[in-house]
Amino acid sequence: MLPLIIKRIAYALVIIAGIAFVVSAMTKLVPGDPVDVMAAGNPGMTEADKARLRTQLGLDRPMLDQYVSYLGNALRGDLGTSLRQRVPAAQLILERLPATAELTLWSMVLALSVATPIGIVTALRRDSPIDTAGTVVAVVGVSTPSFLLGVLLILLFSVQLGWLPASGYKGSVIAAIPKAIVDGRFDLLWQKVRYFLLPSVSLAFGLMAVNARLIRSAMIETIRQDYVQFARAKGVPPRTVVLKHAFRNAIIPVITMVGLQLGNLLSGAIVAETVFAWPGIGRLSVQAITTRDYPLVQATVLITAVLFVGMNLIIDLLYQIIDPRMRHG
Amino acid sequence: MSTPLLQVHDLRVEYASPRGLVRAVAGVSLSLDRNRILGLVGESGCGKSTVGQALLGLIQPPGRIAGGDIRFENRSLVGLPEREMRRLRGNRLSMIFQDPTATLNPVMTIGDQIAELFRWHRPRMRRKEVQTRVTELLERVGIVDADRRSRAYPHELSGGMRQRVVIACALALDPALIVADEPTTALDVTVQAQILDLIRGLQAEHGTAVILVSHDLGVIAETCDDVAVMYAGRIVESGPTAEVLARPRHPYTAGLIASRPSITAPDQVVRPIPGTVPDLANPPVGCPFHPRCVRAVAGCREGIPALSPTREEPRHAVACPLAA
Ligand SMILES: Nc1ncnc2c1ncn2[C@@H]1O[C@H](COP(=O)(O)OP(=O)(O)O)[C@@H](O)[C@H]1O
Numbered sequence: 082m083l084p085l086i087i088k089r090i091a092y093a094l095v096i097i098a099g100i101a102f103v104v105s106a107m108t109k110l111v112p113g114d115p116v117d118v119m120a121a122g123n124p125g126m127t128e129a130d131k132a133r134l135r136t137q138l139g140l141d142r143p144m145l146d147q148y149v150s151y152l153g154n155a156l157r158g159d160l161g162t163s164l165r166q167r168v169p170a171a172q173l174i175l176e177r178l179p180a181t182a183e184l185t186l187w188s189m190v191l192a193l194s195v196a197t198p199i200g201i202v203t204a205l206r207r208d209s210p211i212d213t214a215g216t217v218v219a220v221v222g223v224s225t226p227s228f229l230l231g232v233l234l235i236l237l238f239s240v241q242l243g244w245l246p247a248s249g250y251k252g253s254v255i256a257a258i259p260k261a262i263v264d265g266r267f268d269l270l271w272q273k274v275r276y277f278l279l280p281s282v283s284l285a286f287g288l289m290a291v292n293a294r295l296i297r298s299a300m301i302e303t304i305r306q307d308y309v310q311f312a313r314a315k316g317v318p319p320r321t322v323v324l325k326h327a328f329r330n331a332i333i334p335v336i337t338m339v340g341l342q343l344g345n346l347l348s349g350a351i352v353a354e355t356v357f358a359w360p361g362i363g364r365l366s367v368q369a370i371t372t373r374d375y376p377l378v379q380a381t382v383l384i385t386a387v388l389f390v391g392m393n394l395i396i397d398l399l400y401q402i403i404d405p406r407m408r409h410g
Numbered sequence: 411m412s413t414p415l416l417q418v419h420d421l422r423v424e425y426a427s428p429r430g431l432v433r434a435v436a437g438v439s440l441s442l443d444r445n446r447i448l449g450l451v452g453e454s455g456c457g458k459s460t461v462g463q464a465l466l467g468l469i470q471p472p473g474r475i476a477g478g479d480i481r482f483e484n485r486s487l488v489g490l491p492e493r494e495m496r497r498l499r500g501n502r503l504s505m506i507f508q509d510p511t512a513t514l515n516p517v518m519t520i521g522d523q524i525a526e527l528f529r530w531h532r533p534r535m536r537r538k539e540v541q542t543r544v545t546e547l548l549e550r551v552g553i554v555d556a557d558r559r560s561r562a563y564p565h566e567l568s569g570g571m572r573q574r575v576v577i578a579c580a581l582a583l584d585p586a587l588i589v590a591d592e593p594t595t596a597l598d599v600t601v602q603a604q605i606l607d608l609i610r611g612l613q614a615e616h617g618t619a620v621i622l623v624s625h626d627l628g629v630i631a632e633t634c635d636d637v638a639v640m641y642a643g644r645i646v647e648s649g650p651t652a653e654v655l656a657r658p659r660h661p662y663t664a665g666l667i668a669s670r671p672s673i674t675a676p677d678q679v680v681r682p683i684p685g686t687v688p689d690l691a692n693p694p695v696g697c698p699f700h701p702r703c704v705r706a707v708a709g710c711r712e713g714i715p716a717l718s719p720t721r722e723e724p725r726h727a728v729a730c731p732l733a734a
Pocket residue numbers: 425426427432434452453454455456457458459460461472473690
């Protein structure tokens with residue numbers, strides 16, 4: 082099993098090196114002179130400023146040369162300096178990452194904890210009213226844009242009912258859990274959870290619908306398999322047949338999709354983060370792009386790509402654990 | 411004479427399908443004693459597997475048992491609550507499936523899949539003892555290095571080895587009846603013989619009753635004490651294997667024998683039965699075999715012939731008035 086892990090990691094590193102190349106070349110690849118573009122939005126810029134900026138962006142150096150120094154800096158944790166905020170881009174990203182990561186986590190937990198029972202039940206009760214209802218919910222869920230759902234949720238729960246905040250972030254829920262348990266300060270925990278509820282529900286809804294469908298079709302496929310019938314023929318009780326024999330096999334194809342979804346969410350749920358004023362990677366990317374903050378754009382692209390590749394790596398390795406057929410070598 | 415281990419009376423199984431009601435088993439009666447092997451033979455789609463599944467109470471919607479009775483160890487299995495049926499499955503009656511590459515769960519070790527039988531049917535048995543039994547069983551079905559192999563996953567074993575594991579599962583709790591549904595069909599010819607030998611050997615050792623489902627008369631001839639020939643959801647001929655194969659009465663049985671390539675006389679012409687098995691959602695009226703029968707007469711379209719004993723050998727029964 083070990084050599085395979087090493088192979089996967091090496092593979093991931095090669096991909097990241099490739100992404101870093103594209104990112105480092107980005108300033109050269111965009112049409113026009115990025116410095117002119119930036120200057121256009123910033124009339125106070127002198128020629129001297131522009132020249133300094135060109136050097137900072139590496140526009141005066143050959144591509145390969147620039148790549149090597151970019152990579153070298155990146156490995157030391159230096160992803161350049163934000164032009165607008167004049168702080169290291171890495172620092173900005175690091176500040177924003179926990180909010181995005183935690184929103185990702187809770188959205189997926191929510192989506193899967195609803196999608197799993199729905200997927201299983203609709204598969205077992207195929208073509209029953211429950212299944213039909215599940216199909217309707219899934220179609221609605223898949224076709225509702227998360228921003229629309231987000232706005233509707235805000236209108237209902239914040240504006241109309243006044244139960245939950247419309248936007249913002251008051252810190253990590255995970256970090257607040259130990260204190261809640263040790264000191265019984267569940268009120269403090271709730272203060273944080275409140276801010277998570279609407280954004281994570283609006284993100285989870287579509288994922289829930291997609292994953293419920295995925296789990297349903299995977300379960301239908303699996304339940305027909307001989308080994309599930311054989312488990313029944315051995316006198317294994319139905320619950321165990323479904324969960325241990327069918328479900329464990331059915332989730333194998335679902336994991337790939339969940340991995341991709343996690344990668345997507347981690348790179349910043351741009352729309353949801355904007356609607357809910359969530360201080361995450363998604364909003365940071367939008368700010369970087371709209372302010373033409375090239376180093377920051379480069380840094381966010383690199384980091385989100387690394388997160389995506391890292392997520393896929395984790396999924397790959399998870400496969401080795403769940404599916405013994407994947408363990409070679 | 412004691413009561414037989416298994417008595418099936420007028421069993422009917424139907425599947426609801428878009429084409430209409432499929433009468434997969436349309437009144438099957440049979441009886442089986444301990445320590446006997448009964449062959450169930452017939453072309454594909456004649457309802458053999460459905461009979462086997464009905465015996466274990468495995469018929470699920472859109473299928474249902476529409477009538478008849480199954481008496482096994484002096485209790486009726488039809489209408490038995492699912493919980494009770496579950497206690498019997500794998501325990502008093504067990505099943506060997508056709509395709510060993512599909513029968514075992516790919517994400518569980520083979521040891522765990524055997525151990526599962528003890529876990530559910532012998533909950534008091536200690537883990538350590540279960541492990542010992544699993545190893546013993548694997549050895550008994552001819553798997554060497556059983557202790558290590560019990561930790562293998564199915565994909566690490568060959569088809570023949572996997573079928574041995576399936577047989578170990580079927581044997582684990584020393585059931586009274588094993589239904590083996592085409593246990594060798596998916597295997598290489600050489601492995602087929604080994605698996606049949608194994609089933610026969612273990613059967614004799616334990617005095618287990620076996621129903622061997624097969625579409626291959628050769629397999630039946632080598633293995634079974636008795637044979638029941640199924641056609642379109644019915645038994646059309648039954649009796650001691652040697653007698654039935656030597657003196658087939660039903661034109662269908664004769665057709666099956668004639669259509670089998672012979673190893674001893676390879677030059678002999680193989681004559682397949684013309685036509686195909688009828689659609690069981692819409693079977694022919696009268697004798698279901700009449701569209702394909704060389705001996706059919708006008709009367710064959712009226713009424714379904716009943717299975718009745720022949721004059722010479724009462725144990726030999728046939729469902730064709732022209733052949734009795
Ligand atoms: N789950 C099912 N749903 C609908 N029809 C079925 C099902 N299983 C079997 N059948 C039908 O029942 C008939 C008998 O099938 P089967 O018992 O598998 O025959 P055999 O084992 O002799 O090949 C066939 O016509 C088949 O199409």
